[in-house]
Amino acid sequence: MNEQELFEAIYETILNRTAKYDGQYYIGITSTKIFCRPSCRSRTPKRKNVRVYRSIQEAIDAGFRACKRCKPEVSGKHGPDAEMAERVKQLIHHQYKEALTLNAMAQQLAISPYHLLRVFKRVTGLTPSKYLMTHRISEAKKLLLADQKAIAQVAAETGFSNPPHFSSVFKKMAGCSPHEYREKTAEEGERLK
Ligand SMILES: [Zn+2]
Known part of the structure; x- marks a missing residue:
């Protein structure tokens, strides 16, 4: 992309607010x-x-002050932090069936576990492990309703090596046991028919 094309591409995102x-x-x-x-x-x-700058310093050197509204000097919602949080989510969506620890995620993304935890929490409001559990439980709900797989099987397919642990996490997050969830939702389905 030459300077002019880059300018047009950026101006386009200004118009669309992307x-x-x-x-x-x-x-x-x-x-x-x-x-x-x-x-x-x-x-x-x-x-x-509109002038385009590649860094905050360049903009400041050219005599501009940071906008109070979008706070360009704070790495936050958009920018590199959001990108990193997005990569963590993708990783979780692909690997939630495996034993996934904070260290393993950090290693795959080549960042420190502390940095990963801090940035992910700032962007999403959740720790990576909470996000992972939430994703596992939502996948487990789908499996419970899809067919009559044994609870232990559902646990294994959503990354829980230990079925009692699965049941206790499920109960905490869904408000009922996996078995009750299956029964209750099936009943509701019957009633709606
Ligand atoms: Zn602004």
Whole structure:
């Protein structure tokens, strides 16, 4: 992409308010002397007033102040942190059937477990292990309703090596045992027919 194409691509995300370039580029708005994330929800700047910078420092050096609304200087919702949280989620969605620990996830993503935990929690509000358990239980619910598989089988297929542990986590999160969940939902299904 040449400079002009890059500018057009970024301006496109400004119009659509998409976060695609957040954390990679910053836009300075010459009419207000403020710089923003490209996805900032304040008023859409005119094309001729937009300058593109590759770093916060470049924008500051050019005389822009950080926008108070999208806080481009804070790594947060969009940008690299959100990307990392997204990669953790994808990893969990692909590997929840396996014994997945924080260390194993961190190793696969080549970051420290502490950093992974902190960033993931900041972006999603959940720890990776809580997110993993939530995902496992939601998959378990689907399996329980799909056919009459034994509970131990459902546990094994959703990453629980120990069926009693599965039942206790399930009960905590769903408010009833796996068996009750299956019965109750089947009954409700009957009633709706
Ligand atoms: Zn802004």
